[in-house]
Amino acid sequence: MANRIVIDPITRIEGHLRVEAEIKDGKVVNAYCSSTMIRGMEKIVENRDPRDVWAFVQRTCGVCTTVHAIASIRSVEDALGIVIPPNAELARNIITTSQAMQDHVIHFYHLHALDWVDITQVLNADPKATSELAQSISKWHNSSPGYFSDVKTRIKKFVDSGQLGIFAKGYWGHSAMKLPAEVNLLAVAHYLEALEWQKEIIKIHTILGGKNPHPHFLVGGMASAINVSDAGGLNIERLAYVSKLLKDAHKFINEVYIPDLLAIASFYKDWGAIGGNKFNNYLSYGDLPTGNYGDIDTYKWPQGVILNGDLTKVHPVDLENTNEIQEFINKSWYDYPDGKEKGLHPWEGETNINYTGPKPPFNHLDVDKEYSFIKTPRWQGKPMEVGPLSRMLIGYVKGIPEYKEVVDYALTTLDVPVGALLSTLGRTAARGLESKLLADWGLEFFDQLINNIKNGDTRMASTEKWDPSTWPAEAKGVGYMEAPRGGLAHWIKIKDTKTEKYQMVVPTTWNAGPRDPKGQMSAYESALIDTPVADPDNPVEILRTIHSFDPCLACAVHLYDEQGKNISQVNIGGACSI
Amino acid sequence: MKKTLKKEDTYYENIIKKGYSRRDFMKFATVMTAFMGYESSMVSQVVNALETKKRIPVIWEHFQECTGCSESFIRSDHPLVADLILDTISLDYTDTLMAASGHNAEEAKQESMKENYGKYILIVEGAIPTKNEGYCTIAGRSAVEVLKESAAGAAAILAFGSCSSWGGVQAAHPNPTGSVPVDAIIKNKPIIRVPGCPPISEVMAGVVVHYATFGTLPDLDSMNRPKQFYGKRVHDSCYRRPNFDAGLFAETYDSEEAKKGYCLYKAGCRGPVTYNACGTMEWNNGVSFPIKSGYPCIGCSENNFWDNGPFTERLTNVPGMGIEATADKVGKIVLGTAVAGAAVHAVATNIAKRKEIRDAEKRGEQNEQNIKA
Numbered sequence: 001m002a003n004r005i006v007i008d009p010i011t012r013i014e015g016h017l018r019v020e021a022e023i024k025d026g027k028v029v030n031a032y033c034s035s036t037m038i039r040g041m042e043k044i045v046e047n048r049d050p051r052d053v054w055a056f057v058q059r060t061c062g063v064c065t066t067v068h069a070i071a072s073i074r075s076v077e078d079a080l081g082i083v084i085p086p087n088a089e090l091a092r093n094i095i096t097t098s099q100a101m102q103d104h105v106i107h108f109y110h111l112h113a114l115d116w117v118d119i120t121q122v123l124n125a126d127p128k129a130t131s132e133l134a135q136s137i138s139k140w141h142n143s144s145p146g147y148f149s150d151v152k153t154r155i156k157k158f159v160d161s162g163q164l165g166i167f168a169k170g171y172w173g174h175s176a177m178k179l180p181a182e183v184n185l186l187a188v189a190h191y192l193e194a195l196e197w198q199k200e201i202i203k204i205h206t207i208l209g210g211k212n213p214h215p216h217f218l219v220g221g222m223a224s225a226i227n228v229s230d231a232g233g234l235n236i237e238r239l240a241y242v243s244k245l246l247k248d249a250h251k252f253i254n255e256v257y258i259p260d261l262l263a264i265a266s267f268y269k270d271w272g273a274i275g276g277n278k279f280n281n282y283l284s285y286g287d288l289p290t291g292n293y294g295d296i297d298t299y300k301w302p303q304g305v306i307l308n309g310d311l312t313k314v315h316p317v318d319l320e321n322t323n324e325i326q327e328f329i330n331k332s333w334y335d336y337p338d339g340k341e342k343g344l345h346p347w348e349g350e351t352n353i354n355y356t357g358p359k360p361p362f363n364h365l366d367v368d369k370e371y372s373f374i375k376t377p378r379w380q381g382k383p384m385e386v387g388p389l390s391r392m393l394i395g396y397v398k399g400i401p402e403y404k405e406v407v408d409y410a411l412t413t414l415d416v417p418v419g420a421l422l423s424t425l426g427r428t429a430a431r432g433l434e435s436k437l438l439a440d441w442g443l444e445f446f447d448q449l450i451n452n453i454k455n456g457d458t459r460m461a462s463t464e465k466w467d468p469s470t471w472p473a474e475a476k477g478v479g480y481m482e483a484p485r486g487g488l489a490h491w492i493k494i495k496d497t498k499t500e501k502y503q504m505v506v507p508t509t510w511n512a513g514p515r516d517p518k519g520q521m522s523a524y525e526s527a528l529i530d531t532p533v534a535d536p537d538n539p540v541e542i543l544r545t546i547h548s549f550d551p552c553l554a555c556a557v558h559l560y561d562e563q564g565k566n567i568s569q570v571n572i573g574g575a576c577s578i
Numbered sequence: 579m580k581k582t583l584k585k586e587d588t589y590y591e592n593i594i595k596k597g598y599s600r601r602d603f604m605k606f607a608t609v610m611t612a613f614m615g616y617e618s619s620m621v622s623q624v625v626n627a628l629e630t631k632k633r634i635p636v637i638w639e640h641f642q643e644c645t646g647c648s649e650s651f652i653r654s655d656h657p658l659v660a661d662l663i664l665d666t667i668s669l670d671y672t673d674t675l676m677a678a679s680g681h682n683a684e685e686a687k688q689e690s691m692k693e694n695y696g697k698y699i700l701i702v703e704g705a706i707p708t709k710n711e712g713y714c715t716i717a718g719r720s721a722v723e724v725l726k727e728s729a730a731g732a733a734a735i736l737a738f739g740s741c742s743s744w745g746g747v748q749a750a751h752p753n754p755t756g757s758v759p760v761d762a763i764i765k766n767k768p769i770i771r772v773p774g775c776p777p778i779s780e781v782m783a784g785v786v787v788h789y790a791t792f793g794t795l796p797d798l799d800s801m802n803r804p805k806q807f808y809g810k811r812v813h814d815s816c817y818r819r820p821n822f823d824a825g826l827f828a829e830t831y832d833s834e835e836a837k838k839g840y841c842l843y844k845a846g847c848r849g850p851v852t853y854n855a856c857g858t859m860e861w862n863n864g865v866s867f868p869i870k871s872g873y874p875c876i877g878c879s880e881n882n883f884w885d886n887g888p889f890t891e892r893l894t895n896v897p898g899m900g901i902e903a904t905a906d907k908v909g910k911i912v913l914g915t916a917v918a919g920a921a922v923h924a925v926a927t928n929i930a931k932r933k934e935i936r937d938a939e940k941r942g943e944q945n946e947q948n949i950k951a
Contacts, residue, residue, distance in 0.1 A: 008680055008718060016640070016714065037714040038755060040748060044753075048887065049890055059644050060644060062646020063649055110675060163668045165669045165670060166669050166675045166676040166677060168690075169678040169685060169686045171677065199862065202653065210867055210869070214646055221832065223873045225837040230838055231839055333712075355710055357712055359711065360720040461832035538682070
């Protein structure tokens, strides 16, 4: 008989996630992931001005705070046939690039590291040995014995104070923690440094979008006009600020993040054989156009699908083909008019909430019935994993030199085979390796922007179709982008200048969805199978695999009701929970 | 690893333990004094308070939210704030950062709330759904139940962000989940609204430190917002205000006028009805704010701003236009109901602007009809 454990809340994520896992003989044999919160974003944007929708849907996630806004403005631009100026494309690329770098660093140090790093072991570290270690792997300036001694002193006094705050009841002393004391000290020192750095890099968003979290965006381009000869726009001071922040990011990622990642990974190589999804399908919509968004061959992040772990072929993706991407609700708290077994393409999608879970407070979900507010997307009926691992694999399989270079470098350094990528370790490593590429690309995009300005092109927005009187009576579009956590797309239908219908399929929907009508698991559940659990009361191993996806749950849950009447039909008396 | 509180350190002791110098501490105290809007002569009193007051435990609950407020909080930029706010307060529960998950996390919260009953600060991020208990659950319990339990022993509640302050984006029409702000559920505790989507980092830090330092709530306006941060309209502190007064407007994006930084009022800017510190403090350590980067303000700290749209349309009902205004002076006539349409309280400084407002009023009424339709 398997032992069912519940982890709720999963912390160090965005949103509300619950995992119920069955443990037998020290391993996960079955798992159910549930999103336990809903807001109804898609319903709320109905009848709104399509030029405003970005602001609403941006609030689906404040961690990857730019991505929904970009997908939204792209969907409107696609529907209305707006082609934005090259400078606006570059400015958006710089925003996406800096967002992904910041998000990946926060994920590694502040959300994921405490699954691998034992902060209490810092007390046993030798600062001099830590300094030698740090200097052997990086030329980062904060590396003296005195520096590490100060950090150790600070942590010691913190622990001695007895108030552990956010570190209370962590997984300290767990048998799965394998790092030498000195690596723990190195990681904790950089936990603190990364906390300072992350608030710097996002100033790029403040310059180009006015604030962060939740910078502003514009259908048709960017509102941050370029003007290097008059006050009021992006002048050379503003541009130099962006340049400095991109250079600092390049340095931090290459001298802190990557060396730490490889140092920590070298003690956890066994996790290169744990936590891969069992279906081995990987999807990327692609993003970061170096030419035009409409020309996918110019993307830095390539588009495509890898099927069944076949690392020799990349299949094409068509987001407009109603037979390719479909969402299922057979295990979700929604109804479709034609029954619960049929999938719907997002342009035809609709979601009438029907909560049938247990009434809170509850101990367990009834997983034989519906058990999540997340729908289950499939590509040609198949489950897909999305995220940095998918992007790195697709770039690698396509033989793109810069992808080959960083992936082969990591595989050689860690002395692991390419198959080790398809794992918890591989997912975490891919996020870092991608950051290394992003650090280079950010500088490239900036140079292109400066070159354009030098050549006299200062256009930042296309306003010919700003006025709704220029729009067709009906239009539909899809806007996609690659968020830090994976492929993100919004589908919009516009009618009489208003938003008629809106659907979002987000990275965590792909990864965290419940089972589909064929019983196929999505990536989270599939990846958890066979994960070892030494102590069911302290299941840090489950957190390792779940966190390796960088869960983002509010994104994954939203409600759409085409008729606008089913909201009130929710069975309040009967069920409600999750 | 179970640790119990041995003794309660003062801020000063805590800072010195963490390896900071007396000088660092004095800089922090000076910065916080300035944030709180006090004269520099008050620095010594702030220092005294920080040296002698006990550390205050904080419980941070997340309901219907996007984590943007937590993200903003960790952006707090001035030298000691990023470290000290996390350490000065004892952040005993937060989904976003805490190491423990599941029952370990819940136990940590329960222990802290029991031990510090009546003394801890409750921070709430996110709105609370009321249509169905199942719309937001944590550890199998409904958001309403969790909030009531956490509020019971709180000394005060900080509603961080527009969701916990006003209801936020999920409460926008048609409010599918019946979302409400904290004060719709909790009636017997002091609740401070710190609105914004999200609020400015240093505003959040400033409110926490004010309470920790003086042991009192900051001076609040009639809507329970700290006056020191929400006492002025963005319009009145906007560096583009002279362009407004001179009638210089940018009507289209990327135009010559936009490139010169002209006023964005005609592009839909909500600065004239928005009380926030964006114009004075700016974002991310004074780097910029939306208007400075070319984007009209969407009024994200105001009640019901989501339904005060479309954002692309200029305001139709702007009271106190052209004169310095404070929230209490303008009062409840405007806030959140700027598109109410019927009553125009505009006091424009010149005829051209009055005409602008008149012309826009009809369009605003039409827009309102469209949204409701």
